[in-house]
Amino acid sequence: MFLHIVFLLSLLSSTSHATVQDFCVADLKGADTPSGYPCKPPANVTSDDFVYTGLAEAANVTNIINAAVTPAFVAQFPGLNGLDLSAARLDLGPGGVIPLHTHPGANELLIVLQGHILAGFISSGNIVYQKVLKKGELMVFPQGLLHFQIAVGKRKALAFPVFSSAFPGLQILDFALFASNFSTPLVTQTTFLDPAIVKKLKGVLGGSG
Amino acid sequence: MFLHIVFLLSLLSSTSHATVQDFCVADLKGADTPSGYPCKPPANVTSDDFVYTGLAEAANVTNIINAAVTPAFVAQFPGLNGLDLSAARLDLGPGGVIPLHTHPGANELLIVLQGHILAGFISSGNIVYQKVLKKGELMVFPQGLLHFQIAVGKRKALAFPVFSSAFPGLQILDFALFASNFSTPLVTQTTFLDPAIVKKLKGVLGGSG
Amino acid sequence: MFLHIVFLLSLLSSTSHATVQDFCVADLKGADTPSGYPCKPPANVTSDDFVYTGLAEAANVTNIINAAVTPAFVAQFPGLNGLDLSAARLDLGPGGVIPLHTHPGANELLIVLQGHILAGFISSGNIVYQKVLKKGELMVFPQGLLHFQIAVGKRKALAFPVFSSAFPGLQILDFALFASNFSTPLVTQTTFLDPAIVKKLKGVLGGSG
Amino acid sequence: MFLHIVFLLSLLSSTSHATVQDFCVADLKGADTPSGYPCKPPANVTSDDFVYTGLAEAANVTNIINAAVTPAFVAQFPGLNGLDLSAARLDLGPGGVIPLHTHPGANELLIVLQGHILAGFISSGNIVYQKVLKKGELMVFPQGLLHFQIAVGKRKALAFPVFSSAFPGLQILDFALFASNFSTPLVTQTTFLDPAIVKKLKGVLGGSG
Amino acid sequence: MFLHIVFLLSLLSSTSHATVQDFCVADLKGADTPSGYPCKPPANVTSDDFVYTGLAEAANVTNIINAAVTPAFVAQFPGLNGLDLSAARLDLGPGGVIPLHTHPGANELLIVLQGHILAGFISSGNIVYQKVLKKGELMVFPQGLLHFQIAVGKRKALAFPVFSSAFPGLQILDFALFASNFSTPLVTQTTFLDPAIVKKLKGVLGGSG
Amino acid sequence: MFLHIVFLLSLLSSTSHATVQDFCVADLKGADTPSGYPCKPPANVTSDDFVYTGLAEAANVTNIINAAVTPAFVAQFPGLNGLDLSAARLDLGPGGVIPLHTHPGANELLIVLQGHILAGFISSGNIVYQKVLKKGELMVFPQGLLHFQIAVGKRKALAFPVFSSAFPGLQILDFALFASNFSTPLVTQTTFLDPAIVKKLKGVLGGSG
Secondary structure: OHHHHHHHHHHHHHHHHHOOOOOOOEOOOOOOEOOEOOEOOHHHOOHHHHEEOOOOOOOOOOOOOOEEEEEEOOOOOHHHOOOOOEEEEEEEOOOOEEEEEEOOOOOEEEEEEEOEEEEEEEOOOOOEEEEEEOOOOEEEEOOOOOEEEEEEOOOOEEEEEEEOOOOOOOEEHHHHHHOOOOOHHHHHHHHOOOHHHHHHHHHHHOOOO | OHHHHHHHHHHHHHHHHHOOOOOOOEOOOOOOEOOEOOEOOHHHOOHHHHEEOOOOOOOOOOOOOOEEEEEEOOOOOHHHOOOOOEEEEEEEOOOOEEEEEEOOOOOEEEEEEEOEEEEEEEOOOOOEEEEEEOOOOEEEEOOOOOEEEEEEOOOOEEEEEEEOOOOOOOEEHHHHHHOOOOOHHHHHHHHOOOHHHHHHHHHHHOOOO | OHHHHHHHHHHHHHHHHHOOOOOOOEOOOOOOEOOEOOEOOHHHOOHHHHEEOOOOOOOOOOOOOOEEEEEEOOOOOHHHOOOOOEEEEEEEOOOOEEEEEEOOOOOEEEEEEEOEEEEEEEOOOOOEEEEEEOOOOEEEEOOOOOEEEEEEOOOOEEEEEEEOOOOOOOEEHHHHHHOOOOOHHHHHHHHOOOHHHHHHHHHHHOOOO | OHHHHHHHHHHHHHHHHHOOOOOOOEOOOOOOEOOEOOEOOHHHOOHHHHEEOOOOOOOOOOOOOOEEEEEEOOOOOHHHOOOOOEEEEEEEOOOOEEEEEEOOOOOEEEEEEEOEEEEEEEOOOOOEEEEEEOOOOEEEEOOOOOEEEEEEOOOOEEEEEEEOOOOOOOEEHHHHHHOOOOOHHHHHHHHOOOHHHHHHHHHHHOOOO | OHHHHHHHHHHHHHHHHHOOOOOOOEOOOOOOEOOEOOEOOHHHOOHHHHEEOOOOOOOOOOOOOOEEEEEEOOOOOHHHOOOOOEEEEEEEOOOOEEEEEEOOOOOEEEEEEEOEEEEEEEOOOOOEEEEEEOOOOEEEEOOOOOEEEEEEOOOOEEEEEEEOOOOOOOEEHHHHHHOOOOOHHHHHHHHOOOHHHHHHHHHHHOOOO | OHHHHHHHHHHHHHHHHHOOOOOOOEOOOOOOEOOEOOEOOHHHOOHHHHEEOOOOOOOOOOOOOOEEEEEEOOOOOHHHOOOOOEEEEEEEOOOOEEEEEEOOOOOEEEEEEEOEEEEEEEOOOOOEEEEEEOOOOEEEEOOOOOEEEEEEOOOOEEEEEEEOOOOOOOEEHHHHHHOOOOOHHHHHHHHOOOHHHHHHHHHHHOOOO
16 A cells, blocks of 8 residues: 555645645735635634634614514625635514515525524515525525515514625615715605605615605 | 648648537527526527627607616527627607616616616615716716616607626616505515515506515 | 506516516536526426525434535535525534545535534645634635534534535545545555545445446 | 513624635736636625626727627626626627627527517537527527627617626637648648638738748 | 435425426427527437537548548537537648638537647637647637638648537638538629639539529 | 728727737736636737646656646646646556545546546435546546556556646545644544554655644
C-alpha cells in the first residue's frame, strides 16, 4: 500500500491549487454582482461561516398580534452566497397573519413546525390554492405569486420557509401600496381603491405622496 | 478551389445529422415541461413559425377606457419556445391605465412608441421608481415587482413590452384580489381592507368566496 | 369606478390564455427530461398538488439505531417539479448517524428542530468544516461534497434538510462501495482498503462483485 | 385595524435589511464579471437608472445608404445589468441593409415599427428562413445564427430588436473578414474567396494583415 | 458494527425511490425539448450508454484535402443528454482546413493531439486571436464567434474539440452562403460580394436561389 | 459597392462601444464571485490568454506508480473564465490508478488517447457503470458521482478529461477521509471502518484529528 500512498501525495500536490472554489462565502463589504457577492478568501473561511444561529430564538412578538418574519438571506448568512438557497422564520401568535406578499426572486417551500397554518397563493389565472397545514407538512409557492400565511385555531404557530435563491426578495402588498412614496392619485388609478381609503391606510402605515 | 469544395461537401455530409437543434419551435399539442414545450420536427418548420403578426393591429378598445394588453407569449407565438424572449402590445387611450401587476416569471423592458406614458415600479424596499416616458424611450422593470403604466396627457399611447422569458406570466393585482375565488374574510385578513370594500369590488369584478 | 371595471374585464379576457405556466406540477407518468417531468394539465391541478404531508410523521425507527431519512423530492411531491427546491426529514435517535454521503445535484441547507446534531462536510481542499447545531440553527453544505450528521448527547434529534433542486440525488458512501456491484478488486484498487475489509463489509451490506 | 398596523410596522423593521437586491444597476467603473457588472449601491439608484432615452431619436443617417444601428446594451443602459434583456434601434432608409451578422450571446426578437423589412436567418442546416415584415410584426432569430434585415419597397423603415442578454454582442460578417487584422491568406484559406476580392474589400473597409 | 448495518439497510429502502435522476440518457425517439431529449428509463440504461466509440477511427479522408469533422453530439452519443458537454474529432491532412464557422450554442475548447494547427477566432471587436498549437496544447473559442483551424507544416494533424453543450450546433460560413437556398441577390446585398462570385461558388457548392 | 462601405463604416463606429464582452478572461488577482473572476480589461487581452500549454508535457511521474493528474482549470487557464469548460491531463503508468473521486461542480467527459483504461462511476442507485476504453473512445461521468480510472494491461495510458465548468472541483475520497483533519472517531462513525484501519491510513497519508 505504501507505494500507492506516494502516488496519492504527489497527486495532492499537483491538484491542490486547482480546487479552491467549492464554495464562495460572501464578503459583504465587496460590491455585489448579479450572481452574488465576491468570495471571502478561502483561507479565512471557518466552520462558523456555514452556520447561522439567528433563527434559533422566537422573534420578539407583541402580545396583540404575535407575528414576525426573521430572514436568513445572504445578507444575514454569508455562507449562502452562490448556493441558491435561503430561509426565514415565521412566528405567528393565535390568529397571526403574514399578509399578502411575493418573493420576486425565488420559489418558496414552507415547513410547518407548530400549530395550524392556513396558507395559500393566487395564480396568474386568478385561482386561489390554499390549505390548512399541520406540523411537519410542506407547501410550495411558485416564484412571484401573491401568497399568505395565517395561524388558525387558538394556538400559536411556527414555520420555516426556504427559498430557491440566496436573495429571494420580499414585497409586502400593503407596504408597497401604503408605506411607500407611491402617490395617492396613482394608487387610486392603478388599484381602483377610493382615495379616502388609500389616504387612511397611508396615514397609519406612514406612506407619503 | 475545386479541391477545397470537395472537402466541403464531404464535411457537410458528415455533420448534417448533428446540427438539428438551432431552435425548438413549440409543438403546443405536446405536454410542456419546466423548460418549455417539445419541439416541432425540424422538417415541418417554416419561416412562418418564426414570425408573429398578431400584434400588428391595435386591440379592439372601448371608447371609454381605451386600454388593452395583447400577448405574444409562447402560447401565441410558438417560435419563442426555449428562446427566453416574448412580447406584448399595450394600447392605451387618453388616461388609459394598465393597473398594478407583476410578471412572476420575467423581467420586462418597455418600449414606448406613441404618446406619453407614466410608468413605474415599487421595489421590495417600498420605493417607487417612476418616470414619464416619451416615444422611443425605454424603461426596465425587474422580475416579480408591482408596476403600472398610464397614458398621460390628452393623447392615446402605444407601447411594446418585451420579456426575458417565453412565458413571463401576468398577475393583475385587482383580479387576484377581486376576480378570483379568494374569500372575502381572507382578503380582509391579508390586506387590511374593509370587508365592505372587498365585497363591493368582488361584486363588480366577479370574484367569489 | 364602473368604467374602469369594464376595462379590467376586457383585459382579463385578452390575457387569460397567455398565463398558464406559473407552475408545472409533475405528471410522473410522463417521461422526464433534463429539466424535469412534463406538466400536469393546469385544469387538473388542485391545492393538494402543492402540499406534501409525508414528512409529518417520524419514520419508523428501530430501537437500536434510531435513524432514518425520508425524502420529499419530486418523485414524492410532484408540485416541486421545475421549482429547484426539495426537502427531506431526518429522524435520529441518541447517537444516530447519517453516514458520509453526497447530493450530486444540489446544495443542502439543514434546519435542526430538536436535539443536538454534529454536522460537517469535507472540502475539496480536505478541510473538515463541522459544528454542533442546536434547535433552530442552520448549516449549509455545498453541492457534491461529502457530509454527515450525528445526534450527539443523550437525546434524539430531528432535522429537515432542504435542497436547491427537485431531484438532488443521494449517494451514500458505504452503499456505493459495499452495497453495489462494485467488484472487490476494484474497490481495493481505488480506495486502498484491504480486500478482507471490503469483503467483510460487502458481506454484511449485500454488495456483489 | 390599528393593531394590525402595529404588526406591519414591526414586520417592516425586521425585514428591511434583507431585501436590497431586487435589481443590480451596473457600476460601469467596476470590473465586470461573467454575470455582469458590480451593482451600484441601492441608495444611489434613482428612477433614471431604469430609463434609457438614447433610442428616441433616429440615428444620423446619410442620404445615400440610410441605415444605422444604435445599441442599448448594458454599457449604454446600466439598469439592464443582470436582467437578461437589451435592445437596439434600426434606422433603415429605402433599400437600407443591415448586413449579415450574428449575436454570439443572445437570441433576438425584432419588432418592426415602420416600413417593410425583409428579414431572415440561416440555420445550421443551411436553410434560409425569411419573410417580409410589416409594421407591428415580430420575427425571432435564434442565438448565434447569421441573419440580416433589408428595407424593401420605396419607404424607409424602423425596427427595434430586443435581445435575451444585457450584452448580446454583435459580429458583422464583412467587418470580421475585411475590417479586421485577419490576414488575406487566412481569409482566403478559410472562406475560399479569391485573394483579389479579399484585398479589394480590405482596402475599402480598412482591414489589415 | 452489525447494528449500524441494520440502520444502513433501512436507510437504503427508504430512499431508493428518490434517487433515480443522476443522469438522463436520451431517448432519441422522443420529442426533444429546449433542455434536451426525454430520458431513457433508468432500468434500461447500461454502461454502453455512457461510452462512445465513434471517434476512435480517423474519418475517411480523401488524399487531396485530408480533412473531416466527426461529431459526438447528443444525437450520436445519447449519454450526453442534459450534461452540457459534447465533443468531435478533427482529422486534418497537411494543409487541411476547417473553414470559418461558428457554434451557435456552445463554447469550444480544442485539444490538439497531433501535428501543428493554426487556430483562431474573430471577436465582435474585429480582432483576430490566433496561435499555432502543438500536441497537447489547448485553445478556447467563445460561443458564436467565427473561428477556423488549419494544419500547418507538412504533417497531418488531429484534434478533439469539446463543447459546453450537448447540441452545440455548427454553422459553416461557406455553406450558409453558398450551399443554402439563400438567393444570390440577397447574398450580394448582405455581404457586398459581387453576384458573379456568389453564383460561381453556389454553382460548385450546390446552393440555390 | 463604395456606397455600401460608407454605410458599413458608420455602422461600425456606432456599435463599437457596445460589443466588448464576447469573453471574460479572468483577472486572477481580483476577488472571484459565484460566476467566476472579474474580467481582464479587453485591451490587455492577447491570443495567449486563450491558449494553454501546460498540459503538453507528461507529468513527472514516479517509476513506481506512474500516475498523475494535471489540471487546466480557470486558476491555471484564465481564458476559461465564464465559459463553462475546463480540462485536465491524466498520465497513467501500467496499472496506474486514479482513485475514487468526485467533481462536485461539473460533469466530466473523458477522452482516451493512449492505452487501455478501465473507467467507471457509481450511481445514486448503487449501480456501477464501467467499461474498458481504448484510444479515441469517450466516457461521460455525471456530476458529483464517485468514479475512477485505471490503466489496464501492461501499457501506460493517457487521457484528457474535460469538464462542464471552469472550476469543477476535485474531491478524492482517500484524501477526504485520511489526509484531512477529519477526526478518527468521526471517520469511524460515518464510514463504519474500524478505527485501526483509519489510524493506519491517516498515519501514512498525513491526516490529523
